[in-house]
Amino acid sequence: MSDDAEPTENISGGTEGWEAFADDGEEATTRAEAVVDRLGELYWQKAYGGRDAFECLVRTILSQNTSDVASQPAHDALMDRYGGDDKDLAEALAAAEQSRLAETISSAGLYNQKSEVIIDAAEWVLDEFGSEAAFDEFVRTGDPDEVRDTLLSVTGVGPKTADCVLLFSGGRGGVFPVDTHVHRIARRLGVAPADADHEGVRAALEQAVPAEKCGFGHTAMIQFGREYCTARKPACLDDPEACPMSELCDQVGVYPATGEVEDPADAAAGD
Template sequence: MPENSEPAENISGGEAEVSSPAEFASGEAATRAEAVVDRLGDLYWQKTYGGRDAFECLVRTILSQNTSDVASQPAHDALTERYGGADDGNGASDADGTGDGDDAADLAAALADADHDELADTIRSAGLYNRKADVLTTVAARVLDEYGSAAAFDAFVRERDPEEVRTALLDMDGVGPKTADCVLLFAGGRSGVFPVDTHVHRIYRRLGVAPADADHEAVRAVLEREVPDEKCGFGHTASIQFGREYCSARKPACLDGLDECPMSDLCDRVGVDTESDSVVDPADAD
């Protein structure tokens, strides 16, 4: 993969237009988790994130819940075509922070007043479309009611204490820890935030970095404790890419030989038996 490249469409929040290449001083990692992230940084990219509009980021991440980018990206495109929002060609409304947030404001107002059936049909490709339509209209109305505007919500996400922001986001119906953390990272630009999706949850338990039976929040606690703050953002996005390319749920690359995986020397392969070619969730491993 070319230096500093990244998939153009990563609905979790990894567009190149709203991230900046970064370099971190090399040296001996203090923890195995940091060593893994350093290896991922060498394999893929080292970046810092921030600058996406908070409401737009919230919408995109809600659409991505329990589905793939392949399914959720068309839903996002159809939503913004019908209701407004990101129209600057890079998937991020007012991404440089210099605009007035009109796109996000229009989107928030449109979603708050959207007809449920019409919205559900628009985002059908994302799956769970009836539930997601309910969540989108509810969070849009709440953002406007509690913060007054999408721009004020964006300022809240960027400027207030991260724990306060996370608590407020988690209090919204349909917003879970991964969604809240993606908003903090990609809109708020907060360091020390390591969102845990299905790839991250699987990989770091399989590696043996987190306990085999750890839930998503327990994995997050381990990573945010053991990975330096400035490395958490690209640790998240690069881990997703590693999960797609090497450490898939059903057929990790190590089944074709340990030399096929660039992380094999750091991995305990919890739940993976390379001799029998069997793979189970780490929590179900002996």
């Protein structure tokens, strides 16, 4: 697969703002880095940044608790109705009628809840920063910890959402957002503690993976989780050689001999 072949439907929102990743050619110093390097070879190696911060925030809220297959059409419909070159997205959404916005994003699921969160976020951006452009500048240039803490103060914005904004808009190195795929796979592979929660996995990966590799490590790990290491039927159950990560994987909670799969935390508890 070409290193440009990121999935069409991805939380990054497309190719705008991507930069080529310059590999220094040095050997990985941790197993987590080796995993990310292999995933990068399998999919792509890119540096991220350049997405509009508020649109990225909205896009990530839409992706919560659903797939890109469902959330991408919702994002497109929202932008068609409220966005565009001649519109200020934050102002349009702050003034939006909640029921109309909910109908617009209905394909994303939890649309009543998400529409309220999006309207509240738009109002917050305008109240706190005065404009969408000022919010964008804060995300791109502010202290990363302060940006993250500020985003987490917004109702409906959790760690993954905040980290995605930092990565895809701010282009911040050392940010490894953790969704359900990353949480599952990092623990199955054994590069994060089996009983770690999402924040524990994030901490483990950000400590073990070089800052410049965290971005594509996140997106490539998601794609690996979709194609090979699914929740209920990882590829290794059919054939140990079917998985391109086999020699780097501890198979925590996966038992090819019996075809059983359990959460890595449960597997660790049974040791």
